[in-house]
Amino acid sequence: MLDKPSFSLDGDYYSSRFSELGKGEGDTLVLNLGPQHPSTHGVLRVIVELDGEYVRRAEPVLGYIHRMHEKMGEVKTYVQYLPNMGRVDYLHALAWNWAYVGAVEKLMGLEVPSRAEYIRVITCELNRICSHLLWWGAYVLDLGGFTPILYAFDDREILMDILQIPTGSRLTYCYYRFGGVSADLTETFLTQTRNFIERFKTRIPMYHDLVTGNMILRGRCEDIGALPAEMARRYGATGPVLRGSGVAYDVRRVEPYSVYDQFEFDIPVGKNGDAMDRYDVRMAEMEQSVRIIEQALNQIPDGPFINPDVPDRIMPPKGEVYFAVEGARGKIGVYLVSDGTARPYRLKLRAPGFSNLHVFAELAQGTILADAVSILGSLDLVIPEIDR
């Protein structure tokens, strides 16, 4: 039983606890950023204690979009859980698709035909560019630049049209299947992807001209939210957030899954770990994704796009498995325990955004509120993925 109502005019449980915890000296103000706030994308809520315009403390509050994805995994059969994966992180849905089907395939010892592996690489990398483009537009939007998001959406729209051909959807893809993918790539897809790559190569320098060199953006990113590599590791941050701090950790390189070991690509890293470095890493990653797609398009073999020996009943043997892939935000992990029945016994999803978010509280300490918004944007958070 709660001894007092959970909400009163003094604020709810989180804000009153936050105020109680840090009654510091001086005249400070406790401010709620979100859950509905233009800079918090989705429904992230951050409580900050302000001393003038300086952030003294910050604490993210999660759970506004918790949908019990992990619990749903325990009540649905293996196949029925597939559409859930597109909705965990709707910006890089295919990486989550991959993490889940990869875990089940690993547990069952299912082979994936090599054409299917290439199809997965091509579509997943296209989706990564999609995700980074949206981040780029939205980040600049947070910093007060409106038009860049329209340029980004111009390219993203073409990408979504391309991905719509095999998947049938534009955002929450449910495309990968155990042992392959659900539809083959068509000639239209291949031509359009080639055309897009040619176009995108000219667009990246344009993005740099429009935004990267801009003095206002540099003023808001350089030396803002410098994240030391040691601290990033302590929080378990992965993806561009960790790489921005100079650690070349990429699951595609350190634990190569699928056919990633057959492509040449660099792992872009930053130096200081500030918001600008994270920005640069993501911009460079888009170029690397283009490189991977080009190689994959040239090497893609013929053959079946799904293993014809996939059993009718997906019932993995007893055991546990962990499978990780590199998503746009970092290491996506699926830990699966099977008791030999048609439904998973336990499914744990490791969302990279969850770890990346928590560096924010420490990074924001002592910065100006406007810089805290810049730090928040530079972490590229997708709240549905964090809450799951």
Next chain:
Amino acid sequence: MTTTIQKTMKGLWSLIVGLKVTGKEFCRPWITVHYPRQEVTNLDTFRGHIDLVPVLDDPEKPLCIVCRRCEEVCPSGCIRIEGHVPGEEKEVPVRQLLLVSNISLPHSAAREPICATDKTLRVLDGFSLNYNLCSLCGLCVQSCPVSSLTFSSDVYLAGASRKDFEFDLLQRLIDRAGSTKLKKAA
């Protein structure tokens, strides 16, 4: 002092470079369309809600053999099927739900179209789809052993109530057959 001036000049130049991009973009033709006066053209690959596929020689008779695989595999339970065995009064029993996770492989060659004259054991009486719950994963279409389901490319669906998205697919099939007959007659 000199560095400050240099920095300022560099910064100002960066703004001019950015404005060049804006200027170029200003002269480019429109890339958006004026909906609803215009519509986009790339909808043929879009997956809308499912629809029944008729047999070759009778556009009013669905291919469906009432195996109820789609009903069973659907993660959101949005499909309800009614069917009976000819000559018998009893209904086709609902499959034991959630025990099998079946996706038939999309080998199109293995799926010969079934003609109405074939002796089908079961007759479909009703096929209702609650599109409010559907997450468009496509598992029903893939699990159909006779390719009786297909995706419509209906994207401009809008309605004022939930009832608007509860479809009777059998009725839709008959309506479509009627409209094609009318067209042929005209």
